[in-house]
Amino acid sequence: MDHDEFFGASRLVIVAGKGGVGKTTVSATLARAAARCGLSTLVVEVDGRSGLPAMFGRGELGYDEAVLSVGGGPDGTADVRARTLTADAALLEYLRDHGLSRLSKRLVSTGALDVVATAAPGIKDILLLGKVKQLERAGAADLIVLDAPAAGHAITFLQSARTLLDTVSVGPINAQARDVLGLLEDHRRCQVVLVTIPEETPVNEVVETAYSLEDRVGVGLGPIVVNGVVPEIAGLEVDPGEAAERAGVSLRPGEAEALAAAAAFRRGRMALQAEQIGRLEDRLPLPQLRLPFLFTTDIGPADLDVLAGALLDGVDALAGLPI
């Protein structure tokens, strides 16, 4: 599949998955890959504290929009920017925009924000998504990547519009919820990319999340990203001692054992992940994009480039988008 077609499928991509599967890594990879295709990209974070800036070689993000990388595209344009949204800030901005700035000050000073949020569950989520919708409508970037909260919560988060329509039947919040629902249900404006790793529990959970999201929220699902796939190496079956003899190389004491143990470990991992990837294919009829495990604990700019390359190779191999 063509890169432009892939990134042109919707302006907003929501990245979701359970904790620890690398949601932020995938958000960063999508942004880096889109930039390489000449698209300006905005990564929106809702959780605060994340490893995103470090992946681009930057320090902590503030709440203001920041540029993570300049001109990643072929013609030197296509910046990657990022910003963090909080529900409190989104509510205050919302009230200000609706001529209720005096109210917003009181809400903060009395701490009534919590009371309002409890009275109308989902209001915080809807305000965040409302803000994202505003960015999408304004065309804040060619591609907007929303790094969603961790899985269980992702469903609640994306379902907030529906929940809220049940509680708040009139007024501006109701209108906001309708707009957000319109965005989530419009597959040409928004799609959800689910992230998992090739292990049993994460595979089970991503399958469950995918069906819940489709049934309960009505969002369009893009390809599943399988993160942390250990790259295949051929030739790990040979016996190190015999191979050394044939190559006329002498091994240090213990070296043959280390080579054999490492090879057995890698073969085991490859077999396990092949099984899990197969299971995912069987249980979820969505195309997969696989990102390699890079044998590092810290993704930096160079690693991100490798991942972006792998993602684009995966896109090349896609027959078409599920939606």
Place this chain on the structure above:
Amino acid sequence: MSVVAAEPASGPVDSLDELVAQRRIVVCCGSGGVGKTTVAAVAGLEGARRRRRTVVVTIDPAKRLADALGLAGLSDTPGRIEGDWPGELWAMMLDTRSTFDALVGKYAATPEQAERILANRFYRNISSALSGTQEYMAMEKLYELHEEADFELVVVDTPPTRHALDFLDAPRRLSRFLEHRLFRMLMAPSRGFVRAVNVAAQTFLRTVSKVVGGEVVDDAIAFFKAFEGMEEGFRQRAERVNELLAAPETAFVLVASPRRDTVAEAQFFADRLAEAGIAVQGLVVNRLHPSFGSPGDGRAASGEATAERARTLQATELGALYRNLAELRTVSARELDHLGGLAAAVDPAPVVRVPFLSTDVHDIAGMGELARYLFTD
């Protein structure tokens, strides 16, 4: 019921064995996806193996683990797991809502007051919508099982919160919420100065109604009215829960995986606990890659040196073997680097290293396998 002679101990320990053998409460904390629930379940099993009457409170177990623990669904009471151990093993999956309901029942002056609260729509939203409620109810449950249900060891898994250590603040936050000033003002008797405040509050609420709708505000007011008189009971309970968390019989075990972001978060947890005057009593690091070093190899076993050898030998059959070994040694060295900083931060807490396991833990046998890494005996 088994009887254990061990006195609750305090202060640093040498191993997790001591914690499950001597402490009364073990709280597992860490960020999402690091294996907290599994560690909690295994610690509980170990307690039962050491003849103790043990209960594990889990928050959101993966389905197969839940099945193995006999947790068919949410509940407010633990169920017993039968097995080949001298103590008792009980488990439950926290149901925030019914734990809260029970608490309301306990502190309501009359059954009618409890009923009014339970039927209120605003109240029904609290357990799902007010952040920190799940954390609070987990701690409440822990307190109840410890104080009232006669368990010798309570192991609790904490919610996978991004807002680290919400559960330490949660009891206080909830009681603050329930004593909310604005609504106190609203309910105050309408005379003199208070009346003026009351009018201001009314105006404020009218404006809030414009944004979210009047019904919603009415529900909230009805809730706070119904709740009146119960705040004190809730507040005192919250104080006692907090005291228990800081007590010497309680141990906090930090669970992490050896990646930059989760280590950073674990570090943050440790700092927050220290601020609250609580020391981390154990660190479990899951999913470590083996280091594949041979003893006495020194520098030769480094990822770089191995990669160099892989390049030299790439034309031979040894090339692939060395490349693989180099990659694994490199990632292992990086993991140990991250781990080193964290281990130093929680010193002298014992550090337990758990390698990448080839299967997920989802039955008692798997839990036994993991126990071999967590405990020395």
